[in-house]
Amino acid sequence: MKRKDYISWDTYFMGVAKLSALRSKDPSTQVGACIVNEEKRIVGIGYNGLPKGLDDSSFAWEKEGSFLETKYPYVVHAEANAILNSTQNLKGSTIYVTLFPCNECMKLIAQSGIKEIVYVSNKDEGKDFNVASFKIMEAAGIKYRQIKMEEITLNE
Numbered sequence: 295m296k297r298k299d300y301i302s303w304d305t306y307f308m309g310v311a312k313l314s315a316l317r318s319k320d321p322s323t324q325v326g327a328c329i330v331n332e333e334k335r336i337v338g339i340g341y342n343g344l345p346k347g348l349d350d351s352s353f354a355w356e357k358e359g360s361f362l363e364t365k366y367p368y369v370v371h372a373e374a375n376a377i378l379n380s381t382q383n384l385k386g387s388t389i390y391v392t393l394f395p396c397n398e399c400m401k402l403i404a405q406s407g408i409k410e411i412v413y414v415s416n417k418d419e420g421k422d423f424n425v426a427s428f429k430i431m432e433a434a435g436i437k438y439r440q441i442k443m444e445e446i447t448l449n450e
C-alpha cells in the first residue's frame with residue numbers, strides 16, 4: 295500500500311521556494327521563488343540577492359538611511375531572479391513565492407505569461423506598491439491563492 299504522508303504538490307514547490315530563500319544574504323527578509331510549468335516541472339528558481347558581479351560583503355544590507363546606502367537600489371527580487379533563470383517559455387506557468395510579489399515583479403510576471411501566483415505571506419499588504427501589484431495582477435487575469443506552509447522535516 296502506498297505511503298499516506300507524502301507531501302502535496304503545493305508543499306513540494308513551496309518547499310523548494312523556501313529552501314532557495316535560505317540562500318539569501320538579506321538579514322531582514324529572505325524570499326524564495328519557484329516557477330512550475332503546466333506539466334508540473336520546475337523551470338526556474340530564485341531568491342533575493344545582488345546582481346552578478348556585485349560583492350555581497352561590500353554592499354550595505356540596511357533598510358534605513360540614505361537611499362544609496364540601503365539595499366533597495368541594488369537587490370534583485372526572488373521572482374525576477376526566478377524569471378531570469380528560467381529554462382523555457384513561461385506561458386501558462388505558476389510561480390510559488392514565499393512573499394507576495396511587488397509591483398515591479400508583478401509586471402515581469404504578467405509580461406512573461408505566468409498565469410498563477412501561489413504565496414504564503416503578504417507582509418506589505420495595503421502599501422501603495424502592494425495595491426498596485428494587485429491591480430496589475432487582476433487586470434492581467436492572473437489567478438492567485440495564499441497557502442499555509444506545513445513544516446517539512448528533512449531526514450538523512
Ligand SMILES: Nc1nc(=O)n([C@H]2C[C@H](O)[C@@H](COP(=O)(O)O)O2)cc1CO
Pocket residue numbers: 320322323324325341342343357365369370371372373393394395396399418
Ligand atoms: N516579493 C518580494 N520579493 C523579494 O525578493 N523581496 C526582497 C527585496 C528585499 O531584499 C527584501 C524586502 O525588503 P524589506 O521588506 O526587508 O524592506 O525582500 C521583496 C518582496 C516584497 O515585495
Ligand SMILES: [Zn+2]
Pocket residue numbers: 371372373395396397398399400
Ligand atoms: Zn519584487
